Amino acid sequence: MAHAGKSGRLVVAAFIATTLAQEAADAAKVQWRKVADQLRPTAPKLTTFMDTAEEDMLAYMSFPPQHRTKLHSTNPLERVNGGIKRRTEVVGIFPNEDAITRLAGASLLEQNDEWAVQRARYMTLESVSQLSDDQLVTLPPMAA
Template sequence: MSGISRSQVSRLCEEIDDRVKAFLDRPIEGDWPYLWIDATYLKVRQAGRIVSVAVIIAVGVNGDGRREVLGMAIGSSEAEVFWTAFLRSLARRGLRGVKLVVSDAHEGIKASVSKLFNATWQRCRVHFARNALAHAGKSGRRVVSAFIATAFAQETAETASAQWRKVADQLRPTVPKLATFMDDTEQDVLAYMTFPPQHRAKLHSTNPIERLNGEIKRRTNVVGIFPNEDAITRLVGAILLEQNDEWAVQRARYMTLESVAPFSDNPLVSMPAVAA
């Protein structure tokens, strides 16, 4: 088998770049009530140095209950200005109707969500648990985890909040820092409880995009250190495009149309079906 010439490699890279750019810059149409955002870190060469950059990925569910990759961005940090620029770019492409944004704890993204979308912010429950258990000590982690889980097991937002405060008060005499941490995070960790019960398992954490992040890590680990940010965009963008195509051909919706439609700001989508 003959080798591939440099010109062929160059043309192939240009074709990939064009497809990825078209995908990442495409218009976002319709309402997107749920948005998950997560970041992973990759190493890249910049001005003769090797630095770590944040690669932000946004995945949403639209008014039809379909899941799509909505965008990505690369930045040197996760500062508020970076989050704001990323979310603003999604808004310029047409993102609207956002009711809940799920991410790890970060004041920058929390502030940006409030400014740009007037949406509720959900602190990832999995990341919260890791932070909470760090206050418990090795010997108390299992008990503390079981205590907090009783709040998550409640059926309504009201009973979940009541149980949350009860657990915090029980822990206060022995683990005061953990109790204070629970006081400070209650509203953000339990935000998903105000949404439909059938959606909650997918709303309380960034788990819906963890598999995607895992695939990105697996394939970027082969590269190790990227020569520039364009190379990151080319590979990660191609992975995102591939995943989006896979979701598009799946027959089953990520969430049922009937359960998501009431959250749409489009009256044609949210209008109840008329009986024949």
């Protein structure tokens, strides 16, 4: 498999995709181990990497199923970072560190407000609040 080229990479990608498509965390872990064990004789470097990366690769499985598809993308984060970058480039030189913090903070607050009132939210506050073990965590009142 190490010298199988593009077709070998596609096979490995398909194997890993079956793991990431599992509904339950336990099933994904079992599938991950099965894929690693199947590849071990032909791709030892890859399987060593898989052994090391298993926990990180399957971390998203601790989230509710409705969140998992959204966790595959960093697009929302990249968009926020792009907005901050655009605003800082307009200013150019800042007088001090506090000025940068204020500008970035204002940009983040604006983005938070947009996400709070958005019709099709990236993740709803209600579904995210279920992830907390802290009983003191409460949601702010919803805007009408």
